[in-house]
Amino acid sequence: MEVNIGLLGCGTVGSGVVELVQKRSEMIARLTGLEPIITRVLVRDSHKSRPVVFKHEQLTTNASDILEDPEIRMVIETIGGIEPARTFILQALRAGKHVITANKDLIAEHGAEILDTAEQVGMDVYYEAAVGGAIPLIRPLKESLTANEITDLKGIINGTTNYILSKMTATGADFDEVLQEAQDLGYAESNPASDVDGLDSGRKLAILASIAFHAKVTLDDVDVTGIRTISATDVAYAHELGAVIKLLAEGTDRDGNLSLQVRPTLVLKDHPLAHVSDAFNALYVRGDAAGDLMFFGRGAGSLPTASAIVGDMIEVLRNLRMDTALRVRHLLLPHKRVRRGQGEPTRYYLRLTVRDQSGVFAQIATIFGLAEVSMETVLQKRSSHETAEIVIVTHEVGQEQLNQALTTLYATDSVLTVHNVMPVTGGAQ
Ligand SMILES: NC(=O)c1ccc[n+]([C@@H]2O[C@H](COP(=O)([O-])OP(=O)(O)OC[C@H]3O[C@@H](n4cnc5c(N)ncnc54)[C@H](OP(=O)(O)O)[C@@H]3O)[C@@H](O)[C@H]2O)c1
Incomplete structure (x- = not known):
């Protein structure tokens, strides 16, 4: 029996869907007993040339x-x-139609409205492709790992920023130069704000955290810092410290208190996330029964994204065959609270420019000591005859203590600039 499908949009992802459905329809029919037929495709411009062949109608x-x-x-x-x-x-x-979408912006912002409507009318909404492209993340979190209490999510979930940071690491070039190159190659959009300011990662983290922690989470619940301030100097210092800089999305659930952060992070090279390069994505998940899991693969692209969409499509066909819907519901636990600005204790990297005069370092050490922030590594370099650059890596410290030290540092005359403050992960963590 044939099942008619309507496709809204036929750009990068939509044309991948058409290609994959055309290629696999026989196998899908054998698997599900139903043959998927894309009968109608909505586009803006029907005269545009496309990489897939349609019947005109x-x-x-x-x-x-x-x-x-x-x-x-x-x-x-x-x-x-x-x-x-x-x-x-x-x-x-x-x-009365089931829906599959790859639209992370929409699910992150209006997911509750869409899922509530679906529930009211007895239809399913699947959105595996919205986070991590080809990588199965939504279904493992919703189904395979349901027996777990998930406590930690940590990953690289934006390909554009990972491409930019990987290129900066490989070439030593500065952010603006690599961004321009990424735009010329089509890896970054002409308006790159959503990617480079961390919002895309924040939306995807909100989607993942909602499912993993059984909570209602939106972008407003995520502390987001982008990568615009990362310079070639930071990348070089990270290398000297045995690390690379990555834009990490992290979520934790500690007894119902959620913390959600997207921020550039020094990842020590012994950590598997340090080796996730270019447009690849990866996500670490920690469950109380499963332990640590890592998902890795292509986070975007026509066929990788279509792979996730057509996987969802097959799921809907199976449901249609069994005349069922809403098998996998979104569970919300009422006691979960989001705490903004309260990340887990971690080590931090700080890069400062200070006056090159005697006593400055002792002054900084005193400020850190009073805030109970202890230093693990200090690199001191002269930048000019009047200023010196200091890089500090702290021992593990809470965000509040660090903020206390930073407030005093900002108010200190001999500290001219605090360039970047980033968490450090890997090693014993
Ligand atoms: N690209 C990826 O690798 C990737 C990965 C994961 C998720 N996604 C998500 O997948 C979705 C699609 O991304 P994409 O890269 O495929 O976008 P795209 O290449 O820009 O394609 C968008 C398609 O939608 C059509 N369209 C746009 N506005 C329309 C309107 N008002 N009415 C009718 N048709 C309209 C366009 O028609 P025309 O062709 O006639 O202009 C085009 O075919 C987005 O939600 C994105 O976040 C993308």
Whole structure:
């Protein structure tokens, strides 16, 4: 039996979906007993040339041709952004169609509205492709690991920033130069803010944390710092300290208190996340029964993302075959609270420019001592005849103590600039 599917959008991801469904439809029919047929494809410009072949009547520029077609049982949304994707998805659900989406922005911002609507109308929404491209993350967290209390998530979940930081590490070039190159190659968007300011990672962390910690988490709950301030100097110091700089997304659940952070981090080279380069993504998950798990793979791209979407599509076909829906519900535990600005105790890297005069270092040591922040490593270099650069790596310290030391440092005349403060992970941690 055939199942008609409507595809909203046919760009990078949508065309990968068409290609993969065309290639695998026989196998999918054997697996599920149902043959998926993409009967209609919504685009903005039906005359644009595309890397996949359609029958002419498949393409439409009118969303109603999909949303109001009673023969279409499933809608795959690959338009991106909030509107009109949100309205189309809600309309599809209310018209009795199951929905699959790759849209992380929409799920992070309006996930509750979409999932509540789906529940009310008895339809499913699947969104494996929204985080980590090809890497199965949503389903393992929702299904395979359900027996666990998940306490820690830690990962690299944005390919663009990982590409930029990997290139800065490999070439010694500065941020602006590498960003420009990434834009020229199409790896970074012309407006790169969502990626380089950490918002994309923050949204994806919100999606993962909602599922893993059974809580309602949005981008507003995540402390986000991007990578614009990372310079070639920081990358070189990280190398001297046996580390690389990565944009890490971290979530922890400590007895119902959640902490969610996206920030550039020095990852010591003995940590597997130090070796996740270029556009690859990886996520560490710690469960009380499973222990530590690491997921790794391609975080974006046409076929990798289509792999996750078509996996979801097969799941919907299986449900249709068994005449079931809403098998996997989103559980919310009421006692979970998000604590902003309260990350786990960790080591920190600080880079300062100070006046090159006697007694300055003793002054800094006193400030740290009073805040009960102890120093593990200190690198001191002269930058000019009047200033010196100091790099400090602290022992493990709470965020509050560190902030206390920083407040005093900022107010100290001999400390001219605090360039960067980043956590350090790896080694014994
Ligand atoms: N690219 C990746 O590697 C990747 C990875 C994971 C998740 N995602 C997510 O997947 C989604 C799609 O990304 P993409 O890279 O495939 O985007 P894209 O290449 O820009 O494709 C968007 C498609 O949607 C169509 N479209 C846009 N606005 C429309 C409107 N108002 N009405 C009708 N059609 C419209 C476009 O039509 P035209 O072709 O006619 O312009 C195009 O076919 C996004 O949510 C993104 O976050 C992408």
